[in-house]
Amino acid sequence: MSQVRVHNFSISLDGFGTGIGQSLDAPFGHAGGRLHEWFFATRTFRAMHGESGGTTGIDDAFARAWLPGIGAEIMGRRKFGPQLGPWNSQDGGDEWKGWWGADPPFHTPVFVLTHHPRPPIEMDGGTTFYFIDAGPADALDIARKAAGELDIRVGGGPSTVRQFLAADIVDQMHIVVVPILLGRGEPLWQGLEGLEQRFAVESVTSPSGVTHLSFTRR
Numbered sequence: 001m002s003q004v005r006v007h008n009f010s011i012s013l014d015g016f017g018t019g020i021g022q023s024l025d026a027p028f029g030h031a032g033g034r035l036h037e038w039f040f041a042t043r044t045f046r047a048m049h050g051e052s053g054g055t056t057g058i059d060d061a062f063a064r065a066w067l068p069g070i071g072a073e074i075m076g077r078r079k080f081g082p083q084l085g086p087w088n089s090q091d092g093g094d095e096w097k098g099w100w101g102a103d104p105p106f107h108t109p110v111f112v113l114t115h116h117p118r119p120p121i122e123m124d125g126g127t128t129f130y131f132i133d134a135g136p137a138d139a140l141d142i143a144r145k146a147a148g149e150l151d152i153r154v155g156g157g158p159s160t161v162r163q164f165l166a167a168d169i170v171d172q173m174h175i176v177v178v179p180i181l182l183g184r185g186e187p188l189w190q191g192l193e194g195l196e197q198r199f200a201v202e203s204v205t206s207p208s209g210v211t212h213l214s215f216t217r218r
Contacts, residue, residue: 002144003151003171006161007066009188010035010176010210016185023082027099034180038208048105051095058206062174071150072143073106077114078159080129086116097121098129108119108148111139113160136167158186165192173199173215 011017012035019031028035039045042056044063047139054060077083081096088094103124112131119128143152154164154186164170174189189195199215206212 001070001147002147004140004154004164004169005151006061006154006156006164006170006173006175008039008174008176009156009161010178011158011188012178012180012182012185014181014183015187015189016182017156017161018078019185020076027082029185031182031185032089035178038176038178038206038210043207050186054209058212059210060206062176062204062212065174066153069151070108070153071147072108072142073110073153074139074143074160074164075110075112075155076157077112079155079157079160080112080114087118094118097123103127109143110155111143111146113139125195136164136169139170140164158188161217162188162190162192165195168198170215171217173213175213175215177211178211179209197201 009017012031016031018035019029021029023029026032033040038059041055042063043056043061044060044066046052048056060110080098083096087096104110104127107126110127112129113134114131115133117131117133120131123129132142134142140152154161154170161170161173165173196215198218200218202214202216204212204214
């Protein structure tokens, strides 16, 4: 059976996966880009944006594992955009098509979890956003039908990953601990005491200062 994977998910030393105050101009709230500087520097990230160069060491090796074998992605609404409640004119509303431009990097069906479903949005490069009102198990069933024999990536944000972990349906997870303290934000680990007992855990430190944690279901 296909596996459920989490990749390149960055958290602060105090366990926050994003800051507070998310908006159209601040996708990660008060955290800014600090959680993701390690990723922005990699060759993988630069290639995703049609640019050359970038780092090729440990960080890039983890970063590029994000794409192979993925047939669908599931993400929370706050990863798709800053809007809350019914889709309207606020922050782009019905015209909003995500943070990634006309050709998002996913190139698969992407299922956005929301209590306010809307018609699908077909983008360039094979990405289509579908908006579904579903919990983790039902969303996974829908994504598996779209992915065929390929794996499903849970892309975030923190509350979405946390819900999938609480439902015990994550098989592999790559968490990047970034040496900053945010003080406040959206926590990843809240309510998941003893989670490590379900997984074999390995860690690799990087010259960039981050620590890569790999969780594999036992």
